[in-house]
Amino acid sequence: MALFSNKFEVKGKLGVISGASQGLGLALAKQLYSQGASLIIISRDDNKLKSACESIRKNACEGMKQFVEYMAADLRDYKSSSAILPLLGKLGIEKIDFLFCCAGSAHPRYFLNMTHEDLEFGLQTNYITCVNLVHLLVKRMIDTNALESCSKQDSAIDDFKKAFRIGAKEPQIRHIVLVSSVVAFYNFIGYAEYGPSKAAIKSFGDSIRQELRPYNVDVHVVFPGNFSSEGYAVENKTKPEACKVIEGSSKPISVDKCAGIIIKGLQHGYMYIFTDFIGWVLESFSLGLDPRQWGIVQVFLALIGAIIGGIVDQIHQVYIQGYFRKEGGFITDEKVSKEKADDTEDAEN
Ligand SMILES: NC(=O)C1=CN([C@@H]2O[C@H](COP(=O)(O)OP(=O)(O)OC[C@H]3O[C@@H](n4cnc5c(N)ncnc54)[C@H](OP(=O)(O)O)[C@@H]3O)[C@@H](O)[C@H]2O)C=CC1
Numbered sequence: 203m204a205l206f207s208n209k210f211e212v213k214g215k216l217g218v219i220s221g222a223s224q225g226l227g228l229a230l231a232k233q234l235y236s237q238g239a240s241l242i243i244i245s246r247d248d249n250k251l252k253s254a255c256e257s258i259r260k261n262a263c264e265g266m267k268q269f270v271e272y273m274a275a276d277l278r279d280y281k282s283s284s285a286i287l288p289l290l291g292k293l294g295i296e297k298i299d300f301l302f303c304c305a306g307s308a309h310p311r312y313f314l315n316m317t318h319e320d321l322e323f324g325l326q327t328n329y330i331t332c333v334n335l336v337h338l339l340v341k342r343m344i345d346t347n348a349l350e351s352c353s354k355q356d357s358a359i360d361d362f363k364k365a366f367r368i369g370a371k372e373p374q375i376r377h378i379v380l381v382s383s384v385v386a387f388y389n390f391i392g393y394a395e396y397g398p399s400k401a402a403i404k405s406f407g408d409s410i411r412q413e414l415r416p417y418n419v420d421v422h423v424v425f426p427g428n429f430s431s432e433g434y435a436v437e438n439k440t441k442p443e444a445c446k447v448i449e450g451s452s453k454p455i456s457v458d459k460c461a462g463i464i465i466k467g468l469q470h471g472y473m474y475i476f477t478d479f480i481g482w483v484l485e486s487f488s489l490g491l492d493p494r495q496w497g498i499v500q501v502f503l504a505l506i507g508a509i510i511g512g513i514v515d516q517i518h519q520v521y522i523q524g525y526f527r528k529e530g531g532f533i534t535d536e537k538v539s540k541e542k543a544d545d546t547e548d549a550e551n
């Protein structure tokens with residue numbers, strides 16, 4: 203007997219997942235496929251996509267007629283990404299039931315060592331890939347009949363009931379899931395190329411959640427802490443030590459565990475989903491007009507955050523001062539990679 207009504211039932215449904223050739227996107231695809239969904243996965247690399255489809259198919263749901271297809275496209279480029287539309291036509295797909303935007307990557311380093319290409323790459327890869335795909339598919343998700351049940355004579359009570367889906371039989375809700383990061387609530391050294399794009403995803407999600415709800419589309423934003431994916435291994439190669447120290451409270455979890463937490467959060471109907479405690483705490487510290495999870499507790503945490511937040515930031519600032527002093531001033535990327543090489547050498551001896 204389920205303790206709550208599942209607000210994210212995917213059996214027999216069709217979903218699109220970007221960034222699903224590896225990492226979180228692939229882990230989500232496997233779990234959703236095992237729950238009976240059919241999928242179209244999108245990323246750039248054809249070979250990675252082919253092997254991802256094979257590994258997804260190994261998780262077939264007993265007795266379900268389902269499929270997994272892929273499209274290779276660089277989602278930074280709107281024109282080539284729009285090939286998803288004729289692909290849907292070819293597959294005879296009218297409507298998409300859920301969309302996960304997982305494409306993205308972090309390349310943490312010192313801002314003083316970043317090139318403008320690094321900064322542009324970060325924005326394109328983390329923000330534009332998300333907005334392009336949502337823009338391309340949203341009209342295949344909205345329920346254009348939903349507003350027909352409203353009439354000009356409706357009262358404010360009727361609006362309230364419709365906004366909170368009270369009374370009427372549960373309409374079919376479709377879901378857009380945007381993957382941001384904990385750094386959207388608190389950014390720090392090393393993530394100048396990455397954090398702003400993740401904060402932009404939060405803001406983008408907040409805007410379209412308001413606009414799309416009357417069309418029976420729920421927009422969720424996921425704020426993962428660290429998890430051990432291929433991307434996480436890559437980002438740690440350039441991540442400054444100071445960045446690792448500050449994000450230390452976000453211990454990396456497995457990518458499968460992360461995917462499981464996200465799907466559970468969607469089934470509970472959360473609009474904001476966190477994969478570790480510190481992410482939920484940091485949202486509480488900057489609650490504003492955001493959706494809540496254990497809202498009463500978050501309000502008390504917001505007060506605590508208002509009191510100690512400034513002190514925590516000053517502690518980090520003093521730490522950075524000492525870090526640079528010990529490093530002897532300006533830290534170049536060469537120095538960082540030499541540090542890594544020395545570490546590896548020490549480890550091997
Ligand atoms: N790992 C972590 O600790 C955290 C990660 N996140 C976020 O979660 C998401 C998934 O992370 P993770 O699994 O670690 O990432 P990975 O780097 O392991 O995988 C990223 C995926 O995105 C695809 N991708 C990258 N660029 C593009 C592009 N321009 N167009 C289409 N597809 C693209 C890649 O495929 P291909 O190379 O074939 O294009 C790959 O499938 C990312 O948005 C990341 O920022 C958030 C918080 C923590």
Ligand SMILES: CCCCCCCCCCCCCCCC(=O)[C@@H](N)CO
Nearest residue numbers: 308383384385427428448449451452514
């Ligand atoms: C009392 C409260 C004190 C708060 C102290 C501050 C803690 C900051 C934790 C930040 C965790 C950031 C995880 C980033 C994950 C990510 O997105 C990267 N792996 C890129 O992929």
